[in-house]
Amino acid sequence: MPIIKVENLIKKFGNVTAVNDVSFNVEEGTIFGFLGPNGAGKTTTINILCALLSPTSGRAFIDGHDCAKESALVRKSIGIVFQDTTLDKDLTAEENLIFHAYLYNVEKSERQKRVDDALKFVDLFSRKDDLVKKFSGGMKRKLEVARGLIHRPKVLFLDEPTLGLDPQSRTNLWEFIIELPKKHNVTIFMTTHYMEEAEVCNDIAIIDNGKIIASGSPAELKKIVGGDVIYLKTKDNLKAVDEVKKVLNVDASVKDGEIFISTIKGDACIPELIRTLGDSVLSVRLQRPTLNDVFLKLTGKEIREEGGSGSDTIKEDVRAYRRRHS
């Protein structure tokens, strides 16, 4: 049985339809990526799943509990890391976690141990008595993830977990996130608009304008744009093209002084190419499709194109950050 089940979910705000007939399932123990540009309906869907919003129609279940009707049971089975930090900056790291443990009614005998374990897990045990306002963006995000796991949820929601982090912290956080399902026996539901980050997901659903426009594993989705491309330079390109077509049985053509080969498994093709062409090969370059290409193909636009307006200064900062980094 899937741990998250969403059936024909619709959410309207006035005459704006934020989520338009969305259905999907998430299997237990996997990392599920919910992708789409800002304003596509990702956060609205999360808010419905977390029982913070009730849907206009349709149903959503977490671990068999109806999100609209059994909010207390749903909330007990989930942990959430929101886009913007929800830590109390004027409390210490440890105090923030203790607060969480009480809030989720963690047993007295377990409380301190779970808090200590969580702090150790994110390498912040030595800083446990520091006020959170002294922490960097990456540390805060990790602390939030650790906090979200204290009550042993079945599903952990991560809403744009790497937003606003520098590249090094992002990599660091990802290494940490991909270990979560195994180490903590938890299913990860994450949203992102960084297509390259979604590569770690087992399954992905791409949402645009409130509708799911594609879903599947990253590899399946990439097939939509037609596999890998190999760029090859040889001493005699015309001769090589004929040979490649004949021996490897792939589509190849010469373009701007390079041979352009389109294939499904580019990496496996390369050794065979070299064997076939031998010494005449001057250079080989493999280009794999990205999920961004998938999005571009499906919608005709880049995922990072921003729309909508926001007065919130934090959002403004985030936008400024994205402008600098995209």
Added chain:
Amino acid sequence: MEFNAIYVIVAREFKKFVREKSRLISAIARPLVWLFLVGAGMSRLVAPVGGVSYMQFIFPGILGMTILFSSMFSSISIIWDKEFGFMKEILVAPVSRFSIVIGKALSGTIISTIQAVIVLALFPFLGLKLGILNIIGVILICTTVSFSISAFGIVLATFYESYESFSVIMNFIIMPMFFLSGAMYPVKLLPEILKFVAKLNPLTYGVDALKHVISPLATGPMSPDFNVFVDIGVIIAMSVVFVLIGGKAFERKG
């Protein structure tokens, strides 16, 4: 009701209150300024009536003011929590909205009562004579009034989204509540229209109940305006109403 959740909401506020020394100092300074600068000046203009000096007359009102400001500030911190995101951490937890409101109201109650007790310690300097029973009475009334005003502040906070609205609350709600509570001048001397507004003000009944206990022998204009049982009944009834409205408002806005 989730007692662990209520406990930890209160513990958080208390910890932050103890940490922020400047908040405590300004909370104590405000009543002192009113009592000794405004009160001492006005004493020159207002003669004692029935053995009660003006400074003694406003002392219950100054306690009420201490409670008003600290309870309102404590509850309005909900707006800060919303602004800085922490409220979401509480709202997604498996905790009823009712427990959140109770937790927040108790936070305000404890913090306000502590401050009121500090101000209360000034009574010998004003020539007041309070027995142990009167002191206990004053503290009990302060606790009840603190709860009621804190709950009222929570209701207000659920309607405001950003801290820009804070000055609106300060100027259009907190200050009028203070002046129309009988703190500085008796409600019975107010014009009819203001008398009507004063009767809607929860703080009026709190200040009045304190007058009963602090200057029980006062007569004439300096005497309390209502029956002490009416005072206590209204405070408790208003507390219940505010908690219920606050819980509902949280449920809706959540």
